[in-house]
Amino acid sequence: MSKSDIHxxxxxxxxxxxxxxxxxxxxxxxTHEQEIAALWLLEADVYNGGFVQFFLQWGGRGIYPRGTGITSHRGVTCA
Structure with a gap:
């Protein structure tokens, strides 16, 4: 399976x-779906505009799943 397929x-x-x-x-x-969605938003926002957009645009409710998603999905390789 290629990197493109995995992506x-x-x-x-x-x-x-x-x-x-x-x-x-x-x-x-x-909960696990919130974490996956939050990680996807993090990836998209970092590529599209950076961390400020990620933390300010999506509102306070999404911050908790972002943090738990990052810590609970340790197998994720960051760009």
């Missing part, structure tokens, strides 16, 4: 949770 799988998997959050709210996601 596409991650993108599709995580984007589904982000879409669910956008359609309703963080509360509609299970």
């Amino acid at each position: 596409d799988i991650w993108f599709d998997y995580a984007a589904a949770f982000v879409q669910q959050k956008n359609a309703s709210d963080w509360n509609t996601l299970a």
Whole structure:
């Protein structure tokens, strides 16, 4: 499996949770789904505009899943 394939799988998997959050709210996601969505948002915002956008644009409710997602998914390699 190529890096491109892995990226596409991650993108599709995580984007589904982000879409669910956008359609309703963080509360509609299970804890692990919130963490995955938050990690996807972190990745997208870092590539698109940096940490300020990530921490200020998405609101306070998303900060907790971001932190727990980062610490609970230790296998993730950062760019």
